[in-house]
Amino acid sequence: MTTQRKAGPHRVLILGAGYAGMAAAIQLAARTKGRDDVQVTLVNPQERFTERLRLHIAATGQQVAEMNIPELLEGTGARFVRGWVTAMEANAKIVRIDDSRVLHYDTLVYGLGSVADTVTVPGVEEHAYTLNSPQDAEALAERLARLSGGTSGGTVVVGGSGLTGVESAAEIAERYPHLNVVLLGRQEPGAAMSPRPRAYLQAALTRLGVHTRSGAEVVKVLPGSVELAGGESVAADVVLWTSGTRVSPLAAAAGLTVDERGRIVTDATLRSVSHPEVYAVGDAAAILQGYGVMHGTCQGGMPTGVHAAVAILRALGGKRPKPFRFGYYHTPVSLGRHDAVVQFTHPDDSPRRVHLTGRMAARYKETVTASPWPTYGRMKKMPASGAFWPRGGRFTRVRGVR
Numbered sequence: 001m002t003t004q005r006k007a008g009p010h011r012v013l014i015l016g017a018g019y020a021g022m023a024a025a026i027q028l029a030a031r032t033k034g035r036d037d038v039q040v041t042l043v044n045p046q047e048r049f050t051e052r053l054r055l056h057i058a059a060t061g062q063q064v065a066e067m068n069i070p071e072l073l074e075g076t077g078a079r080f081v082r083g084w085v086t087a088m089e090a091n092a093k094i095v096r097i098d099d100s101r102v103l104h105y106d107t108l109v110y111g112l113g114s115v116a117d118t119v120t121v122p123g124v125e126e127h128a129y130t131l132n133s134p135q136d137a138e139a140l141a142e143r144l145a146r147l148s149g150g151t152s153g154g155t156v157v158v159g160g161s162g163l164t165g166v167e168s169a170a171e172i173a174e175r176y177p178h179l180n181v182v183l184l185g186r187q188e189p190g191a192a193m194s195p196r197p198r199a200y201l202q203a204a205l206t207r208l209g210v211h212t213r214s215g216a217e218v219v220k221v222l223p224g225s226v227e228l229a230g231g232e233s234v235a236a237d238v239v240l241w242t243s244g245t246r247v248s249p250l251a252a253a254a255g256l257t258v259d260e261r262g263r264i265v266t267d268a269t270l271r272s273v274s275h276p277e278v279y280a281v282g283d284a285a286a287i288l289q290g291y292g293v294m295h296g297t298c299q300g301g302m303p304t305g306v307h308a309a310v311a312i313l314r315a316l317g318g319k320r321p322k323p324f325r326f327g328y329y330h331t332p333v334s335l336g337r338h339d340a341v342v343q344f345t346h347p348d349d350s351p352r353r354v355h356l357t358g359r360m361a362a363r364y365k366e367t368v369t370a371s372p373w374p375t376y377g378r379m380k381k382m383p384a385s386g387a388f389w390p391r392g393g394r395f396t397r398v399r400g401v402r
């Protein structure tokens, strides 16, 4: 049954205040400030902004800054709703919060991000720690503090040798030098980098005392150990799981077209191909560029949020939204607090020859990590300041899309 809606403002509901959702919210809020024909609402489980880029730092007990989302939205007219999205009903255009509240929308921005895959390998969900939320990082910090306070040392196994695994292993080894840190994964650490930065990264891990084993496939996590393909068992007092990615099942359950990983498939303007009133941003979206489908990063996520906001306003103003284009430009990887490696990349994320290492790279990485919150602050005052990112030139052109 369809219900007639009374006239009122156009309701834009943004789900998830991560890097992408925040960018969409602040961009829309700033551009519609003072207008009574658009109502912007942002939903997130906590008022504090989660700097995912620093969760490996928080997980070793180090303080990270507090950033308050409702405070940032103050004065814009945008509403903040604290809660967990438990269901989406795309045909009725409603979202359920904490199974009790119902929020209606005319346009939805879906920015629920992604988390490490704790489902595929048995035992991960029950026995491994993750960096999937600030609460998970805090739980790991407490466990590591207890382990390092013991007299007999201990072994921390980091499952997954991608960049989150590398950053986490380096951070734990630097913070707790008497713990044995083992980094296990299929690929060698820094596999996507060119030879010199890769060698630098691997030497830094060795200097920090991290034992790396590539070509290792974890098939099971047990209390006190992990089991590798082939049957070998590796003792572990703590397992941190960083491997693979998983997205919320909400979009698929609501009947939106999703890819094989559950991400919402978008058109060139970031609208869902099945439900054009839904825009998908950040890690939760499958966005096609000339080089392929974008992979989840903060550098690409923020532009998707800004673009969705601008596209929504263009559509509301009767204009045609423009296609989204983004080209990668760097891969900065921290190696503890004083060292890092930055691989500069072509727009398709393939490595260039240029890279930075050491303290200069650590400063670069810190600047990049710290930049989103001030960027939102700038966008609140000058929305157009959020529109600068590399479009990627010929790398991002999709045939037939203008």
Ligand SMILES: Cc1cc2nc3c(=O)[nH]c(=O)nc-3n(C[C@H](O)[C@H](O)[C@H](O)COP(=O)(O)OP(=O)(O)OC[C@H]3O[C@@H](n4cnc5c(N)ncnc54)[C@H](O)[C@@H]3O)c2cc1C
Pocket (backbone or CB within 6 Å): 015, 016, 017, 018, 019, 020, 021, 022, 043, 044, 045, 050, 052, 053, 054, 055, 056, 083, 084, 085, 086, 111, 112, 113, 114, 131, 164, 167, 248, 281, 282, 283, 284, 296, 297, 298, 299, 300, 301, 332, 333
């Ligand atoms: C340790 C670590 C280091 C990283 N380093 C880098 C880096 O150096 N550079 C880089 O580009 N990328 C990095 N990444 C990846 C980067 O963090 C992600 O690509 C980025 O966070 C994606 O942004 P997003 O807005 O899509 O999702 P997120 O930032 O994950 O935000 C999603 C938001 O949605 C909320 N949410 C989820 N489900 C629900 C629900 N059901 N109801 C309500 N709210 C919900 C979450 O709480 C969160 O606030 C790193 C990731 C990790 C874990």
